[in-house]
Amino acid sequence: MTEHLTNASSLTTSGTGITVSGVSKRFRDNHILRSLDLDVEPGSFLCLLGPSGCGKTTLLRCISGLEHPDEGVIRIGDTTVVDTARRVQVSPERRGLGMVFQQYALWPHMTVADNIAYPLRKRRVPREQRTRKVTEIAEIVGLSATLHRPPRQLSGGQQQRVALARALVHEPPALLLDEPLSNVDATLRRQLRRELRDLHDRLGTTCILVTHDQAEAAGVADVIAVVQDGRIVQSGTPREILEHPATRFVAEFVGFDNFLEGRIENVEGQRGVVALSGAGGRVEVEIAPGAAAGDTVVVAARSDTLTIDRGSVDPGDGQVSATVSRVVPHGSGVEIELDTGPSTLTVREHLRPGTTPSPGEAVTVSLPRTARAVAS
Ligand SMILES: Nc1ncnc2c1ncn2[C@@H]1O[C@H](COP(=O)(O)OP(=O)(O)OP(=O)(O)O)[C@@H](O)[C@H]1O
Ligand SMILES: [Mg+2]
Structure with a gap:
């Protein structure tokens, strides 16, 4: 036309x-x-x-x-x-x-x-x-x-x-x-x-x-x-x-598929620090407008933006320790399901022979800069 x-x-x-x-x-x-x-x-x-x-x-x-x-x-x-x-x-x-x-x-x-x-x-x-x-x-x-x-x-x-x-x-x-x-x-x-x-x-x-x-x-x-x-x-x-979804509902609707519960510790402009529940550490993420220190939030991220480091069990800031529960082929790559204790995470990776972790393995998951804290 x-x-x-x-x-x-x-x-x-x-x-x-x-x-x-x-x-x-x-x-x-x-x-x-x-x-x-x-x-x-x-x-x-x-x-x-x-x-x-x-x-x-x-x-x-x-x-x-x-x-x-x-x-x-x-x-x-x-x-x-x-x-x-x-x-x-x-x-x-x-x-x-x-x-x-x-x-x-x-x-x-x-x-x-x-x-x-x-x-x-x-x-x-x-x-x-x-x-x-x-x-x-x-x-x-x-x-x-x-x-x-x-x-x-x-x-x-x-x-x-x-x-x-x-x-x-x-x-x-x-x-x-x-x-x-x-x-x-x-x-x-x-x-x-x-x-x-x-x-x-x-x-x-x-x-x-x-x-x-x-x-x-x-x-x-x-x-x-x-x-x-x-x-x-x-x-x-x-x-x-x-x-920049404002709530978990909007985030889920537009394809965010990983959610970690936590509490905002401080906010500086559009970013801030969230203390994750359970064994999770602290993550510096974008904070949805209107959220303030003390608020309970979820940190949302897309499964193709998370990365996994094998073997490391001492997470630094922006990282979460987890155990691999399942590895499933997904298109040309793999989908890895992880247990963090309080939450389940899904990570999508390209297939890298020899580097993909196995079920039961302890790993560290790094959150991307695009992860955001949204109303739960
Ligand atoms: N004339 C009607 N009488 C009674 N209930 C109705 C009527 N029209 C819509 N509803 C109800 O209102 C709700 C919203 O319906 P609506 O058709 O607006 O949804 P929608 O967002 O367009 O959904 P979909 O994506 O499935 O088209 C539904 O629960 C539907 O059953
Ligand atoms: Mg309709």
């Missing part, structure tokens, strides 16, 4: 900001959204990242108007579309947001062109203008050759592009995407993800993409907002979220 993006087009949407303040939503006794706050900058690309059931779809449905929050305020640009205290609830049609779901929900009896034109027909856009806009958006998403076919004759990726074109054709102020890439294979998924980002950059539409795939989020987003139990628990650039 990228080659189409250079073509001149009249299709532009000035991306609109979205603000969600104190939004709560219950289904019977289930409190799904819990006074959730979210700020989406005009024209930005935000990913909502979180595990199944945390409320991502419910939040998108509240923003689009398909679901009514019990409490809270939602603004799209300068327009208040929800204000429960003032009984404001603007209809989905009048919010005019573009939406793409996991199920593309294309009309099987209509051609691709008619599917894409549907939002324009509903808005009573004259035929000539409709045809022009459909032609333009079809060219942008690379569907020009398929316009007169029924959707069933298209591949999964092409059908997804039809859904995207249909969501964009009326030039919405923002595009809401609910796991639109989860039905396609990994290669196509990567390609569509790139195309989605190109499309965003080309049209300037504000995008909110729901995913539970951290790599997908990191690959497209300006901002990642992590959802846990109906709240945004951390938001920031992909780098901030992937490298």
